[in-house]
Every structure is written in structure tokens, then in C-alpha cells.
Amino acid sequence: MEFLRNENLNQVVDILKFQKLERFVKLSGNIYPDLVKVFLTNLWIDDGVIYSQVKGVDMAITDEVWLSVAGLRDAGTIVSRANVANLGGFDKVQFFKSCLRNPNSTMRSYSVGGLSIIPRLLSYIVIWILTPRVFNHAVLTEDDLILMYSWVNKIKVNWVSVIKEQLVRIRKKPEFKIPYAILISSFIEYYDIDVENEPSEEVKAHSEITVATLNKIGLKKVNGNQWICKATAEEDETEGAGTSTVAEQFTGGDMGTGEQSFSRFEQLMINQLNSIDSNQKSHHEYCETYFQNLEERVDDIQGKLGQMFYGPED
Numbered sequence: 001m002e003f004l005r006n007e008n009l010n011q012v013v014d015i016l017k018f019q020k021l022e023r024f025v026k027l028s029g030n031i032y033p034d035l036v037k038v039f040l041t042n043l044w045i046d047d048g049v050i051y052s053q054v055k056g057v058d059m060a061i062t063d064e065v066w067l068s069v070a071g072l073r074d075a076g077t078i079v080s081r082a083n084v085a086n087l088g089g090f091d092k093v094q095f096f097k098s099c100l101r102n103p104n105s106t107m108r109s110y111s112v113g114g115l116s117i118i119p120r121l122l123s124y125i126v127i128w129i130l131t132p133r134v135f136n137h138a139v140l141t142e143d144d145l146i147l148m149y150s151w152v153n154k155i156k157v158n159w160v161s162v163i164k165e166q167l168v169r170i171r172k173k174p175e176f177k178i179p180y181a182i183l184i185s186s187f188i189e190y191y192d193i194d195v196e197n198e199p200s201e202e203v204k205a206h207s208e209i210t211v212a213t214l215n216k217i218g219l220k221k222v223n224g225n226q227w228i229c230k231a232t233a234e235e236d237e238t239e240g241a242g243t244s245t246v247a248e249q250f251t252g253g254d255m256g257t258g259e260q261s262f263s264r265f266e267q268l269m270i271n272q273l274n275s276i277d278s279n280q281k282s283h284h285e286y287c288e289t290y291f292q293n294l295e296e297r298v299d300d301i302q303g304k305l306g307q308m309f310y311g312p313e314d
Contacts, residue, residue: 001026003209008225012121015151021159023071024183025129030200031181032188039184040171048074050164057193066160069186076158079150080165081142087149092142095149101229110140117219117227121209122148124217130159131166132179 001022004013016022035054042052050061066072077086084090096110097103099119112123126144127137140148150157163180170179182203188195211221220230 007214007227009118009121009227011118012125015122016125018154019151019157019159020071020073021130024159025125027070027182027186028203029182029186029189030195030202031185032195032198032200033181034199035188035193035195036181036184039188040167040179043167043171045164045168048164050167054188054191055193057191059187059191061187063160065187065190069190070183072160072163074158074160076156076161077150078158078161079146079155081146084146087146087155088153090146090149092145095145096140099148110145112138112140113218115229117229119148120217120219120229121214122151124213131162133170 001013001016004010016025038054039052039059042054044051052059052061063074066074079087099116100114101116102114105114112120112127115123123140123144126147127133127140130147131143147157147162149155163183167180214221214227218230219227221227
């Protein structure tokens with residue numbers, strides 16, 4: 001949090017404080033991978049409360065536990081695709097366009113690559129920290145956009161509900177190793193479960209955002225204390241130079257050195273190839289997002305049918 005303030009990213013800090021997420025994003029300590037997996041394997045929900053058992057200890061993640069461990073309350077607006085009508089005029093396309101560096105640009109997918117600085121940082125916090133997923137971190141889902149819309153419009157989100165839903169959704173996915181590792185490890189320590197001789201790893205902070213993080217998500221520091229999108233800087237540096245990804249493939253990446261030039265016709269063909277390449281990537285991202293959403297909806301339906309016919313899991 002202090003780092004973000006020092007980097008003049010106060011808007012993000014203010015949003016996190018308004019949403020009461022300061023404690024959660026600053027969680028630190030030891031994680032116990034094996035015990036986290038046991039917790040997830042035995043996890044079930046009854047009447048909105050998470051239950052599990054680790055090393056013979058029964059665990060109930062009640063309101064008191066959430067507040068003590070993560071500073072979160074089971075209160076606020078439950079936001080999802082199911083109640084999007086209650087969010088005061090949410091329009092997925094229009095909101096996404098409002099987050100772009102250039103709102104008038106042609107939108108081929110909900111890619112994070114075109115986002116302006118604050119929305120891009122918010123998308124990182126949503127995708128990597130609050131609702132982590134296995135793959136396709138480069139494309140925003142409708143759920144991601146709903147959460148970001150709630151932030152921007154100062155709608156207090158029920159984060160306990162969001163995290164519970166995400167835990168249930170991903171706990172049965174074998175490819176997802178240990179989501180919410182530091183949070184669950186903190187639950188384990190809260191219940192004073194014996195962790196002696198357990199494999200562990202110390203983490204400084206659950207969501208420590210550093211210069212490396214900002215660089216990773218496509219931001220670049222200029223003029224000493226100003227952050228801009230790398231794409232914007234590259235566009236400014238190469239404006240009129242005719243560079244492109246395809247051109248770099250043809251020249252081994254030496255386009256910027258002036259060692260090779262292209263005729264107008266060659267440059268036109270390169271630009272067209274680059275456009276095709278970009279369209280293919282966007283289509284691939286769209287398909288990944290579509291099937292991910294479909295899989296999540298099937299999981300939701302299966303869970304509801306299981307509770308309807310068999311009751312809560314034991």
C-alpha cells in the first residue's frame with residue numbers, strides 16, 4: 001500500500017481502503033502447501049459457512065474467523081452475473097471501453113493489453129489476487145468486469161461471498177495447485193493446528209506489488225515518477241517507423257537499427273500480416289474465455305444439482 005502511494009497510484013489505494021481490503025492484500029507469513037490441499041479437499045459449505053477438517057481438527061470459517069484473519073466481513077453487495085441488474089446500469093461493452101487507453105479503438109476482445117493504467121492495475125488485483133484462476137490472465141471475464149465496475153462506482157462488495165464462491169469453483173480443478181494459500185494457511189494457524197515438520201514457505205505479503213509487478217503488467221516508469229503503459233511509450237517511439245511484430249520476425253528484430261528498410265508495398269503486406277496475427281490472437285483469447293465461462297457455469301449447475309438431490313457434501 002505504501003509503495004503504491006509512493007508511486008503516485010493513490011487511486012488504487014483509496015479503492016482498496018474503501019473496499020476494506022487492506023488487511024487481506026497485506027497478509028503475510030508461512031504457507032503450508034500440503035495442509036492447504038487437505039483443507040481444500042475436505043472443504044464444504046453449509047448455510048453459507050465454510051467447513052473443513054485438517055489433521056483431525058474441525059474448522060468452521062465463521063464471520064469471527066474472517067474478521068480476525070483477513071479483516072473481512074460477510075457484508076456488502078453480492079455481485080455476479082446473476083444480479084447484474086442491481087448494479088446501476090452496468091454495460092459490459094461500454095464499461096470495458098471506458099477503461100481503455102483509447103476508448104474509440106476497435107474492440108476485438110476483452111484483453112487487458114489495451115487498458116489504461118488504473119484499470120490495468122485493478123485487473124491485476126482481481127485476476128491474480130482476489131479471484132485467482134488457472135489460465136487466460138490476459139482476458140477479462142464478465143465477472144472480472146463486474147468487480148472492477150463495482151470498484152469504480154463505489155459499490156461495497158461482499159468479498160467473503162466472492163472468495164467462498166471462487167474456492168468452491170476451483171477446489172476440484174486438479175490443475176489449480178493451492179489458491180488462496182496464505183489465507184488458508186492463516187485459517188490453519190488460527191485453529192492452532194500442529195504445523196511442526198510440515199513443508200512451509202514464507203511469503204512477505206499476499207499481494208506485494210512492486211516495480212517488477214508493474215513492469216510485468218505492461219507499465220513503464222518515465223520522468224522519474226510517472227507510470228505509463230509500455231505500449232503507449234513504444235507507439236510514441238516507433239511512430240512513423242513502420243515497425244511491427246511480423247517485421248521483426250523477418251529481420252531478426254533489427255528493425256529499429258536502420259539496417260533494413262522496406263518498400264511501401266512490402267510494408268503494407270507486413271502490416272496486413274501483423275493485423276491477421278493480432279486478429280487470430282484475439283479470437284483465441286475470446287474462445288478461451290468463452291469455454292472458461294462455460295466450464296464455470298457447468299460447475300455451478302452441477303454443484304446446485306448435487307445439493308438439491310444429495311444435500312451438502314460431507
